[in-house]
Amino acid sequence: MGLKDLKPFKSPGFDGIHPEFLIHLGGYAKKWLAEFFTDILLTGQLPLEFKKAKEISVLKPGKPSNKSTFKFYQDNNPKHKSYLVREWLLYNCPKVLETPPQSPDLNPIGNMWSQMKIALQLRPPSSLTDLKRRLLQEWAALSHLSPVRRIDWKSMLLSGFGGVLLLIVSESCAQSSLASLRTYELVKEAAVNSFMPRSRDRHLHKLLQQEKRQSPVPAEKPFPCSTDNSRSQSRPTSVHQLRPGDIDVVGAIGDSLTAGNGIEALNMFQVFVENRGSAWSIGGDRTWRELLTLPNILKEFNPNLMGYSLGDSLSHHRSSQFNVADPAAMSQDTHFQARNLWKRMRGDSRIDFNNDWKLVTLMIGANDFCSNMCYVNSTELPEKHRFDLIKTLDFLRDNMPRTLVNVVAPPNLEVLMNFKGMPNSCYLMVGFECSCLFGLAYRQRRQEFIDLMRRWQQLEVDVINSDRYHEKEDFTVVFQPFTMNITFPTTDDITDYTYMSYDCFHLSQKTHALAANGLWNNMLQPVGSKSTNWPSLFSEFLCPSEKQPYIYTANNSDASP
Structure with missing residues (x-):
């Protein structure tokens, strides 16, 4: 099932083997691969080659090629936050933009195709021409998604090859998150305030009686250090x-x-x-x-x-x-x-x-x-x-x-x-x-x-x-x-x-x-x-x-x- 789900036009890894080649493997080779990956799951040990990755920087036109100017941005997919990935970024990527916990997928095209696939599956196209027509229709209909998934596609900026997609989620979602944070802060404040003593002076006196506070230093006793010339001219x-x-x-x-x-x-x-x-x-x-x-x-x-x-x-x-x-x-x-x-x-x-x-x-x-x-x-x-x-x-x-x-x-x-x-x-x-x-x-x-x-x-x-x-x-x-x-x-x-x-x-x-x-x-x-x-x-x-x-x-x- 894993080989069948491979996408044939993905780039090969360090071994140079294209996914399409793996899809059409013979029975003996498929059996060997199954045993190989089963062994990895049982032992929990990955081959060293599996821990390598290719870094391919696609620059926007006119941008400098100096790595020190790069800013790396990724979502909180678990594999992106693994110790090995974070360690590699620490030493190889000068600037990594932080994302909040539970951040959304930062690849908006993925959200687009997901919605379009659902729509196409509800009424499958009958021919290639019908598929093209349906794709254009569903693209135009994306602005009519439900409020929870609503995306302002008019606010997406496309700037040529390797362009940046700016995803603006509906304002109501952002306001909801801020409201939740503020509610949490108010609840915490109310709880803490209810625990505070009514009379602070009496409370501090009790602490002093229980010897949990330092004994006050008399006013006539000077600070232990001379403060002359303590600040540079x-x-x-x-x-x-x-x-x-x-x-x-x-x-x-x-x-x-x-x-x-x-x-x-x-x-x-x-x-x-x-x-x-x-x-x-x-x-x-x-x-x-x-x-x-x-x-x-x-x-x-x-x-x-x-x-x-x-x-x-x-x-x-x-x-x-x-x-x-x-x-x-x-x-x-x-x-x-x-x-x-x-x-x-x-x-x-x-x-x-x-x-x-x-x-x-x-x-x-x-x-x-x-x-x-x-x-x-x-x-x-x-x-x-x-x-x-x-x-x-x-x-x-x-x-x-x-x-x-x-x-x-x-x-x-x-x-x-x-x-x-x-x-x-x-x-x-x-x-x-x-x-x-x-x-x-x-x-x-x-x-x-x-x-x-x-x-x-x-x-x-x-x-x-x-x-x-x-x-x-x-x-x-x-x-x-x-x-x-x-x-x-x-x-x-x-x-x-x-x-x-x-x-x-x-x-x-x-x-x-x-x-x-x-x-x-x-x-x-x-x-x-x-x-x-x-x-x-x-x-x-x-x-x-x-x-x-x-x-x-x-x-x-x-x-x-």
Whole structure:
């Protein structure tokens, strides 16, 4: 049946064998082919030649033949999104236009012929002349399709050989999609608002009583670092001569640990509230005395810092600013978030996009560890993350001038599995939020998962320590490893759960402050000499010095005193 369905006039592959030749094979050859493909299905192994493809570029008249100007566009057909295809595009196609999930078929001629075939089958033509006449009739009738399939064929642009077909779907469909998205946002907002405490001050006081917030620093105690000469007299042109005060804009990419879920939770429902204003890498509520975050540290060096998130906000809220993290995000979502961040920054009138120095912090992996690695081929997961990470960082490198990117290793969640004395209220929540590590069905694979998380961390080190992101003067990426070997205090062999949110999975504000302290220290430590654990709060708080006033990068670490 497969040979009968071949289209005889398709182009041959690398072997030069035309489909028409295969259609007319003899019985012995057909039997051999059947056994050959059956063996492939049973073993799951493809011959190497099957993984090759021809790239034939059909240029529009007058267009340059330089590959660097090409833009590749394809729909989300599963074979187009496979790991092998994406990896090939990463290294061979400079620009790939992204398509949304569940995108329609981007070949409108396919939709046309599909409708015409249906019409012809209802009343088959009686001769070749009748076929030509019917084809012309059905072509003219295409504008009368049902509203669901309606296509404005008058808006299709035909521009000669290799022309572009611009498909405009009915406006009602687009409006319906936008309405659905807005409805989802409104429902989520209503749900989150219902979980928020009525009295915020009383709520914060309870958190302080439960020792889940950092102890406020008295007003008479000064900031640990001198802020004199913390900003260069003129804007630096090199990212390797960037002082903390030179950073004008901050942004963040990540998951629920960056979105701030559960930082101020006193019950299981409040874990779903995104306390973005208190998040370790991007929150800007209050000051470092009450909430130690990276932006609150940087504001001491540059009071005009922009981009930090405020309050309890969702990712599409204005107060979220340049915190584009999504609680459910995985590695595959970072490129979308990077594009979203780029659009927000470019569209913000406060920002001189080409001249302001930007600091972006990226941490991803917890959801991949908890909700993905037990359902996919775990041996391939780190390599897929390599692809996602390179794609994301390449986009930032090519589109974000004057940017320093912190890539923070996701914690190895073995630390959660080693918790002692976990409250009963946590078991249900942790099993729900992290089924791969805490589900009974996967307990025998725990060591496999622990090793995978270590490989994930090491993979990030390898990607960032390559020369790929250290060749430009206005862009670099630095790996910050303070989360690689984190531990939590214990008392009488019982884990101190004041460092955790109500669900014992997300982090309390006190721990977000530790993370901010750890990230800040890493930024002021040379590459190759960075700490891999966080200190107790303020016990070690590094400062720029006259000899080394710059944030450390791979290129200036060798020149450190």
